[in-house]
Amino acid sequence: MPKEAKDAKRESFEQLYARLEASVNKLEQGGLRLEGAIALYEDGMTLARQCQERLDEAELKVTKLRESFAALPSRTQAGETGEAAEDYEYVDEDEPAAADEPFE
Numbered sequence: 001m002p003k004e005a006k007d008a009k010r011e012s013f014e015q016l017y018a019r020l021e022a023s024v025n026k027l028e029q030g031g032l033r034l035e036g037a038i039a040l041y042e043d044g045m046t047l048a049r050q051c052q053e054r055l056d057e058a059e060l061k062v063t064k065l066r067e068s069f070a071a072l073p074s075r076t077q078a079g080e081t082g083e084a085a086e087d088y089e090y091v092d093e094d095e096p097a098a099a100d101e102p103f104e
Helices: 003-010 013-029 034-070
Strands: none
């Protein structure tokens, strides 16, 4: 395995991105010899590709997590009977019973 690939496996996305930003800043400052600028540009492109790969992996993980949680059955507030909370009628025990009820 090439040294770059081993280093990329050990470095976090944030570390790779910081190195990429440093390369871009050096290129933007100018004053580099042509060979140095080309080498720095090449390193920057490699870092950008590695960063994109990490982002793609993270996006795939998030998508899989969302899909796995979407497949879970929703929980009801009414309890474990499977009946929905709307199936229950709220009764205020402090309120006197209505006259048309058979139990007084």
